[in-house]
Amino acid sequence: MNALRVVIAVVSVGAVSVAGIYLAAWVDLLVGRAVAGLEVRPLDALSAPLRWGAATALKTRTTTERPDAETWALAPALLAALAAVGLAAVPLAPGLLAADVANGIVLFGAAMALVVVAVFLQGWSPNSPLPMIGGYRFIAEGLSYEIPLAVVLIAAALPARSLAIAPIVTSQEHLWNIVRQPLGLPLYLMAGLGLAFWGPLALPEGQDLAGGSSLETSGVSRILWRTAQLLVLVAVAAMGAAVFLGGWLGPLFPGAAWMIVKTIILLVPLIATRHFVARVPTERYVVVSWAILIPLSLLDVFIAGIQALVAAR
Amino acid sequence: MHGIAAALAIFFVTLVGFLILRASERHIAPSKSTAPARVPFTGGRAPDTHAWNRYHVRYYPMTLLFLAFDMEMVFMYPWAVVFVDEGLIALIEMFMFIVILLFGILYTWRERALEWA
Amino acid sequence: MGVKAALARLAAGAPARCFAVVGAEADEIAPWLRLDPELVIVDSPRAADVLLVLGQLDDEMVRAAAGVHDALPPPRGVVSWSPGGERPVSWPFTDDVRVDDPAQIPAACRRLRDELLSGRRASSPDILPDIDPAPWRGVGPFGQGGAGMTGGVPYGRPLAARADDRDGLKLDQILVRVGPYLPPFPSGLVLDVKIQGDVIQEVSIPTPAAVAPDLISAGAHSAGAHSLTGERALFNAAVTQPVPVADIEVARARHHLVWLAEALRVSGLEAYGRRVLKLARTVRPEAAEPVDDLSRWLRRNVSLRWGTSGVGMVSASRAAALPGGPVARAAGDGRDARSLDPAYERLGFTPVVLEDGDALARWRVRVDEAQQALALAQRAGESLTTPIGLVEGPCGPIGGERSTSAALVTMLPELLVGMEWGDAVTTVVSLDIDMAEAALPHDAAVASRAS
Numbered sequence: 001m002n003a004l005r006v007v008i009a010v011v012s013v014g015a016v017s018v019a020g021i022y023l024a025a026w027v028d029l030l031v032g033r034a035v036a037g038l039e040v041r042p043l044d045a046l047s048a049p050l051r052w053g054a055a056t057a058l059k060t061r062t063t064t065e066r067p068d069a070e071t072w073a074l075a076p077a078l079l080a081a082l083a084a085v086g087l088a089a090v091p092l093a094p095g096l097l098a099a100d101v102a103n104g105i106v107l108f109g110a111a112m113a114l115v116v117v118a119v120f121l122q123g124w125s126p127n128s129p130l131p132m133i134g135g136y137r138f139i140a141e142g143l144s145y146e147i148p149l150a151v152v153l154i155a156a157a158l159p160a161r162s163l164a165i166a167p168i169v170t171s172q173e174h175l176w177n178i179v180r181q182p183l184g185l186p187l188y189l190m191a192g193l194g195l196a197f198w199g200p201l202a203l204p205e206g207q208d209l210a211g212g213s214s215l216e217t218s219g220v221s222r223i224l225w226r227t228a229q230l231l232v233l234v235a236v237a238a239m240g241a242a243v244f245l246g247g248w249l250g251p252l253f254p255g256a257a258w259m260i261v262k263t264i265i266l267l268v269p270l271i272a273t274r275h276f277v278a279r280v281p282t283e284r285y286v287v288v289s290w291a292i293l294i295p296l297s298l299l300d301v302f303i304a305g306i307q308a309l310v311a312a313r
Numbered sequence: 314m315h316g317i318a319a320a321l322a323i324f325f326v327t328l329v330g331f332l333i334l335r336a337s338e339r340h341i342a343p344s345k346s347t348a349p350a351r352v353p354f355t356g357g358r359a360p361d362t363h364a365w366n367r368y369h370v371r372y373y374p375m376t377l378l379f380l381a382f383d384m385e386m387v388f389m390y391p392w393a394v395v396f397v398d399e400g401l402i403a404l405i406e407m408f409m410f411i412v413i414l415l416f417g418i419l420y421t422w423r424e425r426a427l428e429w430a
Numbered sequence: 431m432g433v434k435a436a437l438a439r440l441a442a443g444a445p446a447r448c449f450a451v452v453g454a455e456a457d458e459i460a461p462w463l464r465l466d467p468e469l470v471i472v473d474s475p476r477a478a479d480v481l482l483v484l485g486q487l488d489d490e491m492v493r494a495a496a497g498v499h500d501a502l503p504p505p506r507g508v509v510s511w512s513p514g515g516e517r518p519v520s521w522p523f524t525d526d527v528r529v530d531d532p533a534q535i536p537a538a539c540r541r542l543r544d545e546l547l548s549g550r551r552a553s554s555p556d557i558l559p560d561i562d563p564a565p566w567r568g569v570g571p572f573g574q575g576g577a578g579m580t581g582g583v584p585y586g587r588p589l590a591a592r593a594d595d596r597d598g599l600k601l602d603q604i605l606v607r608v609g610p611y612l613p614p615f616p617s618g619l620v621l622d623v624k625i626q627g628d629v630i631q632e633v634s635i636p637t638p639a640a641v642a643p644d645l646i647s648a649g650a651h652s653a654g655a656h657s658l659t660g661e662r663a664l665f666n667a668a669v670t671q672p673v674p675v676a677d678i679e680v681a682r683a684r685h686h687l688v689w690l691a692e693a694l695r696v697s698g699l700e701a702y703g704r705r706v707l708k709l710a711r712t713v714r715p716e717a718a719e720p721v722d723d724l725s726r727w728l729r730r731n732v733s734l735r736w737g738t739s740g741v742g743m744v745s746a747s748r749a750a751a752l753p754g755g756p757v758a759r760a761a762g763d764g765r766d767a768r769s770l771d772p773a774y775e776r777l778g779f780t781p782v783v784l785e786d787g788d789a790l791a792r793w794r795v796r797v798d799e800a801q802q803a804l805a806l807a808q809r810a811g812e813s814l815t816t817p818i819g820l821v822e823g824p825c826g827p828i829g830g831e832r833s834t835s836a837a838l839v840t841m842l843p844e845l846l847v848g849m850e851w852g853d854a855v856t857t858v859v860s861l862d863i864d865m866a867e868a869a870l871p872h873d874a875a876v877a878s879r880a881s
Binding site: 031032033035036037038047048050051052054055056057058059060061062065066129130133136137199200202203206207208209210211214215216217218219222274275276277278279280281282283284 | 434437438440441442443444447467473474476477479501503504505543547564587604606612613614625627628694695696697698699700701702704705708731733734736737741850851852853855856
């Protein structure tokens with residue numbers, strides 16, 4: 001019985017991954033077209049990611065003079081696997097949790113911390129100057145978003161008195177964390193953008209590096225890399241929905257429906273940032289992250305702590 | 314136990330799945346690598362040396378600062394669980410710990426050690 | 431086989447991904463290709479289906495274009511367009527699809543891509559010889575041989591040498607051969623950049639012979655005296671003959687907007703850049719509101735300010751050494767050839783000048799000048815410029831001793847040293863270097879004016 005539930009949960013993680021990735025690619029196209037002042041044509045755009053994928057898959061994979069072929073092959077697979085574990089740590093409905101561990105926050109944090117390794121390998125492996133700069137750049141970026149990411153999640157765990165995600169969701173029965181800890185969600189989303197190296201925080205893959213860490217990647221590998229990146233965004237949105245928007249809680253509809261709606265509510269603005277916010281310079285991002293975002297995230301913990309103590313009285 | 318097993322299973326299935334997909338390209342678009350096609354791209358000219366080098370990681374002071382905060386995070390995980398039971402004393406203890414670390418940031422920032430160019 | 435055919439059928443609906451190699455006389459065509467829904471201009475040859483060769487290429491540029499061509503993953507093809515249909519003697523693209531009418535470029539790319547992916551057309555073969563440029567010379571299991579880890583030449587290429595750094599450390603320094611076709615930089619700009627980490631330590635401009643040593647011989651071909659078309663022809667004509675002020679000013683506004691579109695793209699705002707490009711295509715003095723809206727949007731966008739303020743400072747003394755132009759005006763140097771023209775005086779013209787000298791100031795000067803140009807064009811009516819031998823072009827004065835673009839290129843080595851890579855790119859983009867103008871020898875410019 002228990003095993004069956006785990007199987008269902010694992011299958012749901014797979015379904016959410018595929019649907020989420022496709023949705024992300026589609027929304028990105030739609031927002032891009034709208035911002036560019038083109039006709040949006042949502043139905044026409046629905047097939048565009050598939051067509052791009054088909055065209056890319058038919059290209060051969062190029063290599064460089066002396067790449068580290070093994071780590072280059074590993075990078076997209078590792079990124080996707082880490083993102084999938086991150087998503088598996090999120091309860092998609094009451095009782096529907098694939099990675100049902102006592103310390104869900106720690107599992108998510110651990111998986112996301114290793115994203116730095118995957119992106120670095122992608123940049124470093126081709127033995128080409130611009131991807132290499134991108135890879136090293138991502139380490140600076142990663143070390144800067146890592147602490148706000150973990151700290152705001154810990155703050156959300158305080159009122160629940162647990163590091164498991166399900167109690168964090170139920171602790172929001174009366175008041176969602178987005179209201180209770182107003183600093184939490186914005187800081188989390190900023191860190192999430194860094195984690196997915198997307199939009200304003202696409203530092204390892206910026207246009208100034210002509211594509212950076214994925215510059216030398218072609219063919220199927222390119223599809224896999226893009227897919228894995230979008231999966232990170234989906235995992236970030238789903239975890240954000242569970243921890244800050246009350247997860248499956250909501251009237252009338254089943255919990256899973258609420259979870260899907262809330263994940264989309266976070267995913268769309270995350271995707272859209274790419275078309276509204278310019279890429280941030282690496283160095284200034286590091287300074288601002290340390291001098292402003294990290295102190296703010298610590299402030300968030302204190303606000304959450306005092307509230308939790310008052311509530312416990 | 315189910316949880317950890319499921320997480321590991323998801324990790325390895327995704328990992329292997331992606332590696333298999335990557336290997337599938339051999340059947341769709343088999344590659345034959347030639348010397349000029351292997352030249353790393355920087356605009357059409359070939360490099361003199363390998364790109365790999367003893368890279369000057371100029372943000373190393375920040376990485377040291379990160380270590381301190383990373384340790385603090387490790388303490389925070391168990392602290393979060395027992396926090397409400399321990400009450401005010403837990404808050405004050407963590408507050409003192411973090412304030413000391415924040416002085417570290419302040420000092421690093423004042424010394425402009427977070428910038429490198 | 432079935433899977434491949436199905437994929438090819440599905441892929442036929444996608445836009446063709448092109449990597450653009452832009453030579454002389456193509457600047458009237460290249461920027462607008464980004465507006466076409468049939469193709470996407472990509473940043474990396476590894477992501478491209480088609481190599482798009484536009485305009486005239488000199489021998490050293492042909493050599494680099496061949497290098498780019500070979501970096502495209504097969505199946506790949508070449509679409510080329512050149513003014514007048516001329517190709518240099520050393521033209522290496524033997525099976526290129528030649529297009530005579532620039533309007534046909536997108537359709538040709540799309541058709542070629544479909545033929546390539548469906549296997550109806552063979553992939554274009556390598557141009558450069560399949561000889562490892564640096565054959566295996568090391569010893570030991572990984573070819574690392576020699577004395578110690580770094581004594582040999584692992585895998586045939588040497589490792590980077592060490593160099594001193596300002597922080598007292600001695601670490602590896604690598605040479606990045608930038609260009610001529612590295613997308614964030616202007617097409618044709620060739621720089622040898624030495625970096626340690628991500629900080630630039632030395633920049634030099636290699637000679638053409640250094641770019642293509644095996645091709646440059648005594649009788650080397652060069653694209654020669656360019657015929658001038660479109661915007662360039664208009665500004666050059668104004669040096670010696672009266673030209674409607676309205677035409678000149680609309681061309682200036684258009685140039686600045688095209689530049690802004692590219693600058694936005696490099697900043698990560700590709701979609702917004704496309705919107706600006708569309709605006710540039712249709713800009714008219716009677717309908718200046720979209721440009722005013724754009725200016726307001728730019729001022730409000732904090733992220734753009736963040737990326738450009740304080741970056742790439744051009745000091746007042748450096749600005750004074752330039753012949754003029756928006757870069758100098760953004761650094762407090764008010765020279766503007768239009769101030770000398772009585773026709774502009776009658777229109778109440780005063781140059782746009784900002785003091786800061788950073789990339790942000792250059793962005794603002796150009797956007798303000800675009801707005802001002804449209805206002806001038808509207809007020810100007812039928813009035814004509816006065817030929818005084820000097821015209822304020824969009825990048826700087828035309829008709830003087832040397833072009834502003836050439837002066838900016840020679841300024842780059844000093845300007846970029848000490849910058850982080852991303853800031854260096856922001857700086858180069860903000861200078862708006864016109865490589866055709868920089869390459870144009872003064873004599874050629876005069877000759878083409880006389881003819």
